[in-house]
Amino acid sequence: MYPLIRLLTTLRKAKKAPKISVDAVSENSFHCMPWDLDLFMEMNNGRVLTLCDLGRFTLSIQSGLADVLKREKWGLVVAGSTIRYRKRVRMFDKVTMYTQVAAIDERWVYIKQSMWVKGEPASSVLLRTAVTQLMGSHV
Template structure:
């Protein structure tokens, strides 16, 4: 089941931080702390890979609220979409582990923002995800220039480079739907 209460508390805590003046720009990295709960683990007593992706939603939500994007989403009746992702797992997260999640923008193009997220336990990276995300209006992805303008960051440029650019290129070769 989706952790609606946890999601709501993430929004409330991020809003409280904004009220206290702890805001971010799109150039910053969001950090939130959480604990691996019994409802997060699988039969191997580690965080379920599906739950990892769900908890990454919380990190992106904190980032959106603290950067002011959340306010613009409400004001303009925009939505958010994830259009692709890749994830790597390196270290198990066990029940009751304290987790630090980091979220930042790794690059953007005319249409998509590429978000990089990671989870850390005791200073060691456990997983890392790269997501292709977009802002929608009326069910269609809008230009990132509009989003940046709404946040008074029109002059910011961050083209995808390195492995992000390589992932974009290789993903464009992927057949859809997969043949099989």
């Protein structure tokens, strides 16, 4: 199930947080909850990527990118991802996620994200994203 409560909480916090530049590091913190776990009692790998979505939402809101995307009727899609799992995230662990634009070229926006538990890296993701025009909008 999609973490709707976490999404709403993340959006509320991001709107109240100080504005940052698009290349700054955005930070989110949360706890691993029972519904984030798989049968091995660690955070499900799919949940890791879902929570990374929330980190990108925070970065886009804090940097003002979300306003531009909305105004221009653009979307931000993930075209590819590479993930490395380093440490298990267990129930009730406090997780701090860092999100930052790593690079931009003529076609792609590369975003790096990492999750940390007790000062140690738990996972890291490099995403290749693109800005797309939403259906029904005209340039």
